[in-house]
Amino acid sequence: MKLGAGPKIGAVLIAIFFALAIFGPLFAPYGPEVQNLDHLLEAPSHAHWLGTDENGCDLLSQLLFGARLAAGISLAVVSLCLAIGLAVGTLAGYVGGLIDESIMRFVDILLAFPGILLNLAIVAMVPSAGVGVFVFALTVNGWVGYARIARGQVLQVREREFVSAARALGAKPGRIMLKHILPNILSPIMVQATFGFAGVILVEASLSFLGIGRIHAYSWGALLSQGTTYLWRTQHLAMAPGLCIALVVLGCNLLGDGLRDRLDPHSK
Amino acid sequence: MSAGYIRRRIFGSLIAIFGVSVLVFLLVHLIPGDPIDNLLGEAADPVDKLQMRVCMDLDQSLLIQFGRFIKHVFDGTLGVTCPDQSRTVASLIAHALPSTIELSVAAMIVALVLALPLGVIAALKPGSWLDAASTVVSLAGISMPAMWLGPLLLSIFYVQLQWFPGPADQTGLSALVLPAIMLGTHLMAMLARMTRSSLLEVLSEDYVRTARAKGLSNTAVVVKHALRNALVPVITVAGIQFGSLLAGAVVTEKVFARAGIGTLLLEAIAQRDYRIVQGCTLVIAVSYVSVNLLVDLAYGLADPRIRVQ
Numbered sequence: 314m315k316l317g318a319g320p321k322i323g324a325v326l327i328a329i330f331f332a333l334a335i336f337g338p339l340f341a342p343y344g345p346e347v348q349n350l351d352h353l354l355e356a357p358s359h360a361h362w363l364g365t366d367e368n369g370c371d372l373l374s375q376l377l378f379g380a381r382l383a384a385g386i387s388l389a390v391v392s393l394c395l396a397i398g399l400a401v402g403t404l405a406g407y408v409g410g411l412i413d414e415s416i417m418r419f420v421d422i423l424l425a426f427p428g429i430l431l432n433l434a435i436v437a438m439v440p441s442a443g444v445g446v447f448v449f450a451l452t453v454n455g456w457v458g459y460a461r462i463a464r465g466q467v468l469q470v471r472e473r474e475f476v477s478a479a480r481a482l483g484a485k486p487g488r489i490m491l492k493h494i495l496p497n498i499l500s501p502i503m504v505q506a507t508f509g510f511a512g513v514i515l516v517e518a519s520l521s522f523l524g525i526g527r528i529h530a531y532s533w534g535a536l537l538s539q540g541t542t543y544l545w546r547t548q549h550l551a552m553a554p555g556l557c558i559a560l561v562v563l564g565c566n567l568l569g570d571g572l573r574d575r576l577d578p579h580s581k
Numbered sequence: 582m583s584a585g586y587i588r589r590r591i592f593g594s595l596i597a598i599f600g601v602s603v604l605v606f607l608l609v610h611l612i613p614g615d616p617i618d619n620l621l622g623e624a625a626d627p628v629d630k631l632q633m634r635v636c637m638d639l640d641q642s643l644l645i646q647f648g649r650f651i652k653h654v655f656d657g658t659l660g661v662t663c664p665d666q667s668r669t670v671a672s673l674i675a676h677a678l679p680s681t682i683e684l685s686v687a688a689m690i691v692a693l694v695l696a697l698p699l700g701v702i703a704a705l706k707p708g709s710w711l712d713a714a715s716t717v718v719s720l721a722g723i724s725m726p727a728m729w730l731g732p733l734l735l736s737i738f739y740v741q742l743q744w745f746p747g748p749a750d751q752t753g754l755s756a757l758v759l760p761a762i763m764l765g766t767h768l769m770a771m772l773a774r775m776t777r778s779s780l781l782e783v784l785s786e787d788y789v790r791t792a793r794a795k796g797l798s799n800t801a802v803v804v805k806h807a808l809r810n811a812l813v814p815v816i817t818v819a820g821i822q823f824g825s826l827l828a829g830a831v832v833t834e835k836v837f838a839r840a841g842i843g844t845l846l847l848e849a850i851a852q853r854d855y856r857i858v859q860g861c862t863l864v865i866a867v868s869y870v871s872v873n874l875l876v877d878l879a880y881g882l883a884d885p886r887i888r889v890q
Contacts, residue, residue, distance in 0.1 A: 418596055418597075418600070419600070421593065421596070421597050421600070422596075422597050422600030422601055422604060423604075424597075425597045425598070425600070425601045425866050425869060425870045426601070426828075426862070426866050426869070427824040427825040427827065427828040427865065427866070427869040428825045428828035428829055429828060429829075429831070430828040430831075430862055430865055430866065431604075431862070433831065433846070433850075434605070434608055434858060434859075434862045435608065437850040437858055438608055438609065438611075438619075438855065438858070439619075440614075440619045440853075511724075515726055518726055518728070519726070519727075519728060519832055522728045522832065522835075523831065523832065523835060523847060525847075525850060534728070537726070537728060537729060538728070540732075541728075541732040541836070544732050544735070544736050544740075545736075545740060548736065551729065551732055551733075551736075554729075555725075555726060555729030555732075555733070556729075558726045558729065559721075559724050559725050559726060559729065560724075562723075562724040562725075562726070563720060563721075563724035566720060566723055566724055567720070
């Protein structure tokens with residue numbers, strides 16, 4: 314599969330992100346929460362490549378551990394949303410009738426919460442919400458986009474000859490959905506997952522930025538929030554985490570655009 | 582527009598609003614643990630706990646609680662705040678909402694004013710450096726987290742250049758400029774991309790070729806024929822996204838320390854005032870559904886093909 318320059322750049326950015334998430338903490342010069350009170354709010358130097366924060370923590374180390382956290386949360390949320398969305402959307406599209414109608418009304422209700430509102434409300438309700446609550450909150454309405462696309466695709470695919478043939482041969486609905494329909498609806502879903510990954514990174518960072526929940530102090534959103542507090546004195550603390558988030562989201566968007574043009578040109 | 586279409590659409594929205602109300606009501610109950618312990622801490626004075634439980638109706642059965650919740654929605658108060666029962670949630674929201682609507686409208690204006698020329702220029706000169714520049718701006722706008730853009734804007738235009746007022750000053754239109762750019766940039770980027778692709782599609786239509794063949798000037802073809810049709814979906818998406826701006830205002834209001842429904846929501850979260858959290862969530866979600874409904878109906882009026890679909 315050939316990709317243009319933009320998607321290639323996107324793929325490289327995402328690859329770097331995952332490489333940093335997996336291996337970065339191994340090479341981090343300091344622990345993410347190791348404080349050095351002799352080096353507070355220092356500009357980038359030989360000892361601290363990206364400088365230090367107000368507690369003397371090394372920013373580079375925090376960002377590397379933060380990358381692992383962001384990658385872990387995003388992968389968990391996107392995988393869960395994919396699994397739920399595909400299962401629910403395929404079921405609704407294939408079975409139709411009352412089940413389809415009920416599922417889609419429920420989807421409409423979840424879609425009635427704009428942006429991060431529902432995630433925010435859920436995390437806010439739980440005292441000391443940790444990573445698990447974040448993943449749960451982001452999954453609660455994250456799967457609906459996948460379900461809608463899956464359902465739309467199934468409605469098209471279920472009328473095709475190979476599905477009728479499988480049915481005529483006596484295949485059970487479960488087998489038809491799993492073996493015949495699912496592999497044929499995956500392309501647009503994977504495109505959506507690429508954009509969805511960027512969305513999760515942004516929402517997780519926003520929630521941490523707002524200080525909601527008790528996720529690690531080195532999550533990218535929390536680092537950005539902390540950096541903006543000291544923006545009047547030093548810019549590097551806000552620049553680095555902001556740039557990290559922006560580059561990962563840019564990578565997903567570039568890759569998603571490329572995959573969409575190649576795999577799913579109709580939805581462009 | 583057929584009455585059946587309007588009825589169906591309104592009925593669907595009412596179901597969504599009812600579902601949203603149920604979900605918002607259940608938020609408090611779906612969380613593990615006793616809401617009062619979550620609110621006051623397990624070690625709190627039992628008398629305080631009991632008072633809070635009674636105030637929040639948590640001493641009643643789930644059905645009665647839901648009945649009261651719905652009653653408060655319909656009587657327009659959204660319930661009283663707890664433990665300070667002198668204020669209704671609705672009065673707090675009514676006080677905060679105008680500022681958020683003002684910010685969202687300003688963000689929408691910023692988004693449209695920047696996105697339309699950006700998308701149109703890119704579509705009229707596809708493959709040119711203008712197109713490439715427009716693509717870069719759109720991609721940057723989509724990828725840049727708003728909570729990074731806002732502080733950057735403040736750092737450049739308030740701290741260094743001193744062109745616009747900072748967070749402390751909220752009076753006058755100039756105080757709205759930076760928050761509106763922060764909130765509107767993502768939507769701007771989205772709309773610019775949409776305008777470009779929509780206009781490119783329309784420009785390849787037969788009726789545009791006919792208009793050119795009639796000898797009309799390029800400007801007349803673009804403005805009178807192509808743009809009018811190309812902008813219908815763009816304006817629709819802009820309308821639908823208005824509700825998202827209301828939710829996005831939470832982050833913007835925090836960065837610019839603006840009073841609004843976002844700030845109210847964050848304060849309520851910090852104080853664990855569930856009633857206000859529920860009220861704010863409900864009001865934003867219902868506004869979102871209502872705006873979507875209005876946009877859909879207006880779109881149906883403008884483009885009869887939608888009703889058939």
